[in-house]
Structures are given as structure tokens and as C-alpha cells.
Amino acid sequence: MKALTKISMLALAIIMALSSFLLVGCGDKKDYNVIELNEVTRSIFYAPLYVAINNNYFQEEGLTVNLSTGGGSDTSMSSLLTGSADIILAGPETAVYTDKEGVKNAPKVFGQLTQCDGSFIVSKEDEPNFSLENLVGETIIGGRTGGVPAMTLQYIIEHNGYTIGTGANEINLRTDVAFNLTASVWENDATVKYCTLFEPTATNVTKTVTGSKIVASLGQLSGTIPYTCFIARENYMAKHSDVITRFLKAVGKAYKFITTEDSTDVANSLLASFPGNTVEELSIAVEHYKEIDAWDSDFVMDAQGFANLMNVMMNAGVITERARFNDVVDNSYANSLIA
DSSP states (O other): OOOOOTHHHHHHHHHHHHHHHHHHHTTOOOOTEEEEESSSSSSSSHHHHHHHTTTTTTTTTEEEEEEEEEHHHHHHHHHHHTOSEEEEEOOTTTHHHHHHHTOOEEEEEEEEEEEOEEEEEEEOOOOOOOOOOGGSSOOOOOOOSSHHHHHHHHEEHHHHHOOOOSTTTBEEEESSSGGHHHHHHHHHHHHHEEEEEETTTHHHHHHHEEEEEEEEEHHHOSSSSEEEEEEHHHHHHHHHHHHHHHHHHHHHHHHHHHHOOOOHHHHHHHHGGGGTHHHHHHHHHHHHHHHHHHHHHSSSOOOHHHHHHHHHHHOOOSSSOOOOHHHOOOOOOHHHOOO
């Protein structure tokens, strides 16, 4: 079995020891209305989080959120295990991995933010009638081994009867490129026709790479799957349930704003988190995610969605047995907000 991605058992033991030291050494002087939040990456896909920050919805709930970016789900989970983060926004597979390793004071999903794959297939040429058949005999850069993006793409390919490999009748799925390098590797490697990118990167590269186009949404190809979630450790949630509840309330306000207001207004609320982008670019990205119904309306992960995730992970071979829903997910906080 492949264990927690990129974290060996020895490294995990060191992390847990450090975590215990930090908890003992720091005492209980922390202001728990100040949340250290680590996100796996910066993406419009997580728009409700940034709107909640920029529109002061967290402040309205009496919370301050200090946001940092991990640059990978393994890094984000490490920040949670070491105590440098109170909450992480990452793929739920990270909680499955730690569950399989028997981590004490287990990380659990308490809120599902996105409910489908948020990446788009970008081609170096326009393909208005694109189908998975177009990938046969070609190379596509599809994420990092063990991460939900790569596993979901693998599942889509194989579930539709195609074979992954380097043969003429196979699809060459590359999982050796770091997430933040995907666009540049794809752009500069003439042998790679396709890659998967999140917004706003997907739209931006089509402006810089002549002839390139977004040709498909993996979210529409994959269907509903818990993709990105808020995760915290059991003890933290038990001791600070009011913080968890207020945190979700703030994100819920942001979800309502995004889904009811004009995309230009939403883009203006996102601009502070994406200073390198224009309002027009952000507005296009928001529209793309609205079209695929990317965000979960109530933050509750349902059992069927979790089963779909287990199918994807089993198919990828990263686990050999299914995790139990209640060992990985705690919907009590999200359910408490449903009228």
C-alpha cells in the first residue's frame, strides 16, 4: 500500500513527536479566534474562502484567518500534524492516508468546499469536438501521483475503457510534474499536447500559447466527487466547536454571495487574493466554475460522494481497502447550520 503521500513512516513519527512537543510547550495561551489556515494551493476553485476573507465574513463571525499556502497536499497535512496549522484546505485523500496510518488525534473532514474536479483539459490546438478518444496516442500532464487530480483523471480514462501507457493506442498520463510547474512544462515540451490546469491558470495560458484552448472540464467528465475539504484534528474540533461552526458560517456567506451576485462583483471580491490577474480574467474563471457547479452548497460530504472517492483511490492503487466514512468525515458541524 502506498502510504501518506511523500511522508515515510519515519518522517511521520518525527512529525507526531514534534506535534506533541509543540502542544505541550505552548500551553493553552493561544487565541483560538485566530485561525492558522493552510491551503494546498491558490486557485479560483476555492473562491468561497477568499471571498469570506476579503468581504470580512470571518471578521463578522469574530474570527481572524491567517492564510498560508502549502504548495501540495502532503505539505498542508504536515502543517496540520505539526500544529503550525489549525485547519487545512486540501484533498480529502490526505485524511484517508492518515487514517490508514493510524494517526492519533486524527485529522477529519468537517466541511466539503468543492464537489467535483476543478481542472480543465488544455490542448495546444482548438478541438471543438473533443472527446477522450483525442487523448489516445498523446501525452497529458495530469497531476501528482497520489493526489486527487491525477487519480481522478486516471479513473476517468480507465472507467471509459481506455488504457494508460506509452503505446500508440494508449494514453500517456504523466504524473511526474510538480503542480506549480505543469503549465510551463506543457508549454515548453513539444511532445506534450495536453495538460490539466485549474483556473485562472487555464484561461491565462490560452492567451499566451498561440492556438491553445480549453477543450474539456474534468469536473463534468468525473461527476460528483469530494475534491477539496476543510480538515482539522479531532481534539481541536471538540475543544473549539464554536470556532468550527463560525468558520463554516463565514464560508457559507461567501458561497451565497458568489452564487447570487454578478461574476464581475465576485471577481472584484477576489482581486486582493489574485493581484496578478485582471477582473475580466477572474470573472471568466468564476463563470467556468459556476457552469460546472463546483462548490458544495451546504459543506456536507455525503456517503455516495465518499464512495466515489474510494473508487478513485482504489482504482489508482494508493489504498487496498476502503476507509470507513465516519473515521474520516465529521458532518456534525455542517449539519448544524442546515435550517
